[in-house]
Amino acid sequence: VRLVPAAGDEQSQELLRRLRVAWPHSSPSLDDTVAALSRALAQSPYAAAGERGPGTAALPPGALAEVDLRSFVQQQCLEGYDPNLGVLLVTEEKLRCLAELQQAVLQCAVSDPVPGSPFPPGGSCCHVVHVVSCDEEFQQQQMDLLWRILDPGAHTALQKLLVCGPVKVTKPLSPIGADEYFQLRKRQMHEASVMKYGELAQDEAWTEVIDVLTAAAIRFEMLSTAHRSQIVLDLEDGSISTKGTKSGAFVMYNCARLATLFDTYQRAVERGTYPPLPPPSELNFSCLREEGEWLLLFNYLLPFPEVLQQAAELPPPSKGIRITVSTEAVCKFLIQLSMDFSSYYNRVHILGEPFPHLFEQMFARLQLLAAVRDTFHSALATLHLPPLTQI
Numbered sequence: 001v002r003l004v005p006a007a008g009d010e011q012s013q014e015l016l017r018r019l020r021v022a023w024p025h026s027s028p029s030l031d032d033t034v035a036a037l038s039r040a041l042a043q044s045p046y047a048a049a050g051e052r053g054p055g056t057a058a059l060p061p062g063a064l065a066e067v068d069l070r071s072f073v074q075q076q077c078l079e080g081y082d083p084n085l086g087v088l089l090v091t092e093e094k095l096r097c098l099a100e101l102q103q104a105v106l107q108c109a110v111s112d113p114v115p116g117s118p119f120p121p122g123g124s125c126c127h128v129v130h131v132v133s134c135d136e137e138f139q140q141q142q143m144d145l146l147w148r149i150l151d152p153g154a155h156t157a158l159q160k161l162l163v164c165g166p167v168k169v170t171k172p173l174s175p176i177g178a179d180e181y182f183q184l185r186k187r188q189m190h191e192a193s194v195m196k197y198g199e200l201a202q203d204e205a206w207t208e209v210i211d212v213l214t215a216a217a218i219r220f221e222m223l224s225t226a227h228r229s230q231i232v233l234d235l236e237d238g239s240i241s242t243k244g245t246k247s248g249a250f251v252m253y254n255c256a257r258l259a260t261l262f263d264t265y266q267r268a269v270e271r272g273t274y275p276p277l278p279p280p281s282e283l284n285f286s287c288l289r290e291e292g293e294w295l296l297l298f299n300y301l302l303p304f305p306e307v308l309q310q311a312a313e314l315p316p317p318s319k320g321i322r323i324t325v326s327t328e329a330v331c332k333f334l335i336q337l338s339m340d341f342s343s344y345y346n347r348v349h350i351l352g353e354p355f356p357h358l359f360e361q362m363f364a365r366l367q368l369l370a371a372v373r374d375t376f377h378s379a380l381a382t383l384h385l386p387p388l389t390q391i
Helices: 010-018 031-043 069-076 092-108 134-150 178-202 204-223 248-271 291-301 304-311 327-347 356-382
Strands: 063-068 087-091 129-133 160-164 167-169 231-233
Touching (some): 010 178, 010 204, 031 063, 063 069, 087 134, 092 134, 134 160, 178 204, 204 327, 248 327, 248 356, 291 327, 304 327, 304 356, 327 356
Parallel strands (some): 167 231
8 A cells, every 4th residue: 555645744744653644754756757747748639738829818827738627538438527627727736746646656566467457467456546525526536637648547547536524523612633633632531541540541651552542532533434424523521531332442442451361361371370272173162152252253253354345345346436435334343342342251251260171161262252352453453553452
């Protein structure tokens, strides 16, 4: 995956780092690519530049050419574009934006074709997804078409738009920026952690935990809503906690409980209290008689691959230029898994007395919860969140 454009200012870079987003902050030299796109622009039948006919107004300062996007859409029989698209004034800034995309595509080029891929060896099989706000969709469609005109390759034909709805704040006293929003959520998470765990939450060792919990809370707050819908943020002090069953912090809390369970078991093995966990082929899973154990298996472990497949499909099955990514499905899956795991874990004692006749059931339960732990980690990885190992 290649991410563009590069985050230029230091404030954006710092915010992305705090949110655990690995976003590039620099890009290679674009001069050669911009020059190549300029030459393609000069040769395009859809572009008009330089000498213009009598009675035709001159291009405004800074404009290199004007491109007839509507004629291109009609001649190529493209579907899904705004009917109001007309003539686009091309500037060097627009070409530099395309050049950054072009560089990313070149880095994604493969020497060996993916099995089943329609592209020949040495070609590009990447898909370009423009993540854009609803207010900027029209401008991004213009850039999409300009790139198609200047570089009629397979990658430009595979462009899609992921359109995001607006973000609103309930009862805003004053405008709030992204950095202020993060700092507010971090302060609220810190205060909630102090209330739950005491002064330990003010220790320096907890700084990383609070940062991860804050990133998780923000990601779930943003991604639990369908991306085309409006997000309404509640910034009141009581709107975030470490235990709310609809929050990312609740998911991370249960992830940490699993880590603590296996850490406790491993230390007991090292002391000789329990024997090591046998291979799965040697376990007797008929010992799992609790309804909650089979609920975890049939409602979460088995359907998880299908949840991932339905969350994002590339290539998209439908025509047009828009795609849908169901991040809310992954968030909902994780929250429901956390609720059912928490209910089971509070009810069932996993690490029992160290008597040999109890080991068979304990081993089966540990293997089941190891699979639950792996599912937590895989699902969190799709949201680019690291699992917590302690809390």
